[in-house]
Amino acid sequence: MPSIRLSSTAHALGRMLVPSDLGLRSAAEGDDTNIGLSIGPDAVGVLSRIWRADLDRRRSLSTSAYSVAGALLPLGQVQEIAQRTEAARRGAVSGKHEVVAVRDMIHMFTVMDERHGGQHGRSSLVQYLMSDVASLCRGRFRTEDDRAAMLSAAASGVHLAGWKAYDAGEQGLAQRYYLQSLALARESGVTGHEAFVMRTRSQQGMKLNRPEHCLALAEVAMRKVRGRVDTRTEALFEVTRAHALAGAGRRRGAVQAVQRAQDFLMADQGDEVPFWALSWGPVEATVHSHTAKVFDKLRDQRRAAEEYAAAAAGRSASTYARIFALDLVVQAKMQHAQGHIEQACATWGRALDSMERVQSVRTRKAVVEMRRSLASVRARNIRPAQELDERAAAFLAA
Secondary structure, eight states: OOOOOOOHHHHHHTSOOOGGGGTOOOOOTTOOTTTTSSOOSOHHHHHHHHHHHHHTTOHHHHTOOOOHHHHHHHHHOOOOOOOOOGGGGOSSEEOHHHHHHHHHHHHHHHHHHHHHOTTTTHHHHHHHIIIIIHHHHHSEESSHHHHHHHHHHHHHHHHHHHHHHHHTTOHHHHHHHHHHHHHHHHHHTOTTHHHHHHHHHHHHHHHTTOOTTHHHHHHHHHHHHTTTSOHHHHHHHHHHHHHHHHHTTOHHHHHHHHHHHHHHHHTOOSOOOOGGGGTTSOHHHHHHHHHHHHHHHTTOHHHHHHHHHHHHHTSOTTTTHHHHHHHHHHHHHHHHHTTOHHHHHHHHHHHHHHHTTOOOHHHHHHHHHHHHHHHHHHTTTOHHHHHHHHHHHHHHHO
16 A cells, blocks of 8 residues: 655645545446546556547547536545555566657647647547556666656656646546646656646646636645746746636735735846647746636736737747637737727737637637627627628637
């Protein structure tokens, strides 16, 4: 049995939380209901079942609901993953070369994801993780540092699989991937990586308007990296904490956290950002995008629009087509809310230009919402709005 350590949250509760405390059953073979909604000593084994179900597009997982109980797990069920036995490591000996190869492949899939949307290359990614990466993780390594780096690379690949499920609107499946990514990152022991996945899980809850545990996740993640990573990476954690504070109605704390995130960026001394922290491209653009979400939550539409514009300006429209477009869509929404109709239409038009070759449920939803916003001005015969609505209708029909 692996040794167990309790987090500060679990200490506060006075005992260890187990799946049954959260209303979760242990997933029996053949029962997809709770696959991946716990953190155990064999993340690769759990993932092999999730991968098979994902490739089959098994309905029980693709339509599974986001679990509030599952959001609590990294806080209440903090279990140190046991060392793999020597028997599980038998096979080819891996080292730095294999780690670099996996990182390069994950980077290629990430670039593909940003340019063409989450559904492009999704099955190929899962197949690669299920065959090559799983075998490498179960194999032997030249050094413990090589093993840690491989587990961290695998965690990034699983995180990307979660992101692709998220982009497809499959939130329950995304949550399962994120939990197992967290397990691999924790097992790797790489400083900051586990906290980064906790940060992602906080953001997922906020995006779904499920604020339970979001602030706790963001604050625990921040404490884990404070002073232990480069300042640009620290800015990513601080701006997520700002978003969670805004969601909790703590305006002053949110604004102060935004300022700290900006201060971290200004303090940058050129240190290298870890590869796992670059999931959404340039750090500065990501900080602007999440700062915009803070001001949107605080109902400061002018500043939100400015930050979304800065985020889009910080990313290449060709390399980051999807997120570039989504930032512009929300910027236009803020402009529209301020009464700047023609300006909003121009911004929405740029967003549509970037979406043309993107396969993403989120971009389609964004266009549907765009048409709803335009409904109020179409009847006023504003020509840019009418032309944009026609473009949007054609985009959805295609």
